[in-house]
Amino acid sequence: MALVQRTARPSDNLAGYFAGGEASRLALSDGSRVGVIGGGPAGTFFTHFLLRLAAAVDLDVAVDIYEPRNFAYQGPAGCNHCGGIVSESLVQLLATEGINLPPSIVRRGIESYVLHMDIGNVRIETPLHEKRIAAVFRGNGPRVSEPIGASGSFDGYLLELAASSGAKVVRKLVNEISWDGGRPQVTSSDGATATYDLLAVAAGVNSQALQLFGEVAPQYHSPKTLKTFICEFKLSPEALDRHIGPSMHVFLLDIPRLEFAALIPKGEFLTLCLLGHDVDNALIDTFLSAPEVKACFPDGAVPSPVCHCFPRVNVVAAARPYGDRIVWIGDSGVARLYKDGIGSAYRVAKAAAKTVVHHGVADEDFRRHFWPACKRIDNDNSIAKVIFAVSGLIQKLRFLRRGVLRMTANEQRRQARRRHMSTVLWDLFTGSAPYREVLSRSFHPEFPAMLCWNLIAGNAVRARRNGSEEPSHE
């Protein structure tokens, strides 16, 4: 169906004119309506920035966010299924935007990482001591958690932020998309329809929503995804303090199909996130039976989880996540591989909001001004694949693990000025720095030299011990 096209007037695109940009073929004007499908991080950040930027150029737009999930509910019904780590870089970025996560949302400040391997473990302290990582629940918490209300959850807080910026929250599932005279039309679960001047799709990858676009937007191909596993354990405060502390515990274990696993403390709960290929019960059981994992629990016994789910994660970017009057953001479009998905949702959502307000809502506006932000993340993901291939090798080859463990433990023990391996591992696990920075750190001339030395020394010590148990480095 042909889209309505008209010549933009200066008043349609004031900021574009002020910025010296070309007028768009399709621009929002006073009274324009924007629909947002999904009230997770991508949808709420987009809405917040759109309304803030529009207000700054005196553009009066109305935004409806469709979000059927009630983030005040306990268990999977109120949750957007994730590890809940808000990276230190995102915590700081949000603070500069005036968005300070309230203490009621941060269930635990993460101060260090403990890396567990079969040959020992090592604690990695935050390289810059003022930085903090926040561990949050996306909803109210596991099934057995105390009710705390929607604003006590990360997603509930963001949705309230979007509503307080002036958006209307529509508590309905969108189940049909069509075009109405060149404008996107949304039909929700009760059969009600609404036509918009722009539709932002921020529905993630864990619903059927992306299947609605096959005929409506044939240029868009939804992202490729991988099944993951999350579960929650309930432990006593003493057990959590003694066995876990203010640390995230990550595991580099030689278990086939396992890519990454982490235990994250949150209040009285401990979240397990497991990423791998074809995650199934056999892989989960093998992981939970590993001695390094059992050692993290009181008496070496892993309790039964109080909540669990198998969410999907975006692993290959969507193709062409934009068109005339439509844009896909967050996991529905391009997301950072394995780490800091919330941070990449923030960056892409902000780029989309800037494009819409400062440039326009035509295909070419998104291509010129929104797509570069997606492309940066996508290019960085290509580097991530190389890094994860190396980390896979370390997982498999014991002699490499010895070198990595020795180098990290020595840096931590000596409080070395340059902590090459610790910083690489920190940024890799926390998702705080782009993957290209992680890679470039390993190009520092001292890095390979130190690694070679630690590989030789670590394996020589091992040979001398002649089969004796290797000590923990923590």
Ligand SMILES: Cc1cc2nc3c(=O)[nH]c(=O)nc-3n(C[C@H](O)[C@H](O)[C@H](O)COP(=O)(O)OP(=O)(O)OC[C@H]3O[C@@H](n4cnc5c(N)ncnc54)[C@H](O)[C@@H]3O)c2cc1C
């Ligand atoms: C195992 C695992 C662990 C992770 N850990 C982390 C982590 O620790 N830190 C981090 O930064 N990222 C993490 N991520 C990634 C992170 O969860 C995502 O990148 C992030 O949630 C993407 O936000 P989003 O808004 O795009 O999508 P979502 O958070 O999925 O939100 C989509 C929203 O759209 C709504 N919706 C869906 N369909 C419809 C419809 N038809 N109509 C209306 N609404 C609809 C949903 O209810 C939902 O609220 C993890 C992911 C997985 C799978």
